[in-house]
């Protein structure tokens with residue numbers, strides 16, 4: 001097997017296992033599916049703000065302009081945000097390479113009482129049936145790092161959008177992706193950019209570290225500059241690029257981010273030269289919204 005096929009197979013195996021498990025164990029508060037079934041959402045304020053910007057919705061009703069729009073939830077995993085957007089009236093297609101994830105998305109949609117379409121595909125090679133069909137391509141946290149060719153991926157996003165359609169992306173910041181831990185030691189196990197990668201073998205998942213899932217996965221690093229340049233080269237015009245230094249949850253555990261008095265997590269680094277200088281927070285996630293010409 002080629003190295004590329006081996007890495008892809010390792011990642012698919014991990015995501016198949018994770019999709020079967022996520023939202024099913026008591027320890028998994030990240031995927032609180034009961035909350036979604038009860039009418040709630042697991043989107044952060046950043047996803048909501050990006051959707052509001054992309055659709056022209058007011059900030060206090062960020063999903064209110066989704067009705068009637070065609071939305072591709074790319075690398076949708078178990079479809080949580082896709083189902084929420086479908087409940088808001090969007091025609092949602094969830095696309096993922098994991099058949100188990102798509103099955104879970106359909107289950108969730110049935111429990112919520114909405115319809116979604118699902119398409120099993122590699123995000124690097126979307127089927128032509130998805131080309132030019134979407135007002136919004138929605139991608140959220142932890143998608144791009146699994147892709148070995150960011151430019152090809154961005155071309156697929158562009159192909160899926162109709163002219164005037166928008167990419168809505170909330171992703172891990174490449175600086176955060178670099179960090180394995182901040183304390184007790186500063187451990188950096190991924191480069192910042194260039195598609196540099198790390199292959200890791202281990203147990204557990206980001207939402208359920210205690211799970212018995214065993215996997216060998218490969219993640220790739222892309223800088224903000226590479227993401228934006230890839231989008232521009234793929235025919236998108238940048239609407240918004242924002243880097244956020246706090247999150248309401250902690251995707252990588254206490255060794256990287258710490259909770260503050262306001263209940264938000266930050267990666268605090270260093271100290272100033274004066275005793276009163278506080279450590280400064282690194283960016284954790286970024287919002288990227290761009291329009292297809």
Ligand SMILES: C[S@@+](CC[C@H](N)C(=O)[O-])C[C@H]1O[C@@H](n2cnc3c(N)ncnc32)[C@H](O)[C@@H]1O
Pocket residue numbers: 011015016075076077078079080095096097098101121122123124140141142143146147
């Ligand atoms: C971290 S999840 C995205 C999760 C989503 N943000 C959520 O909160 O549920 C990443 C998803 O990317 C999918 N994926 C990884 N590589 C892929 C590829 N090459 N093509 C399609 N899907 C892929 C995985 O199956 C997984 O569902």
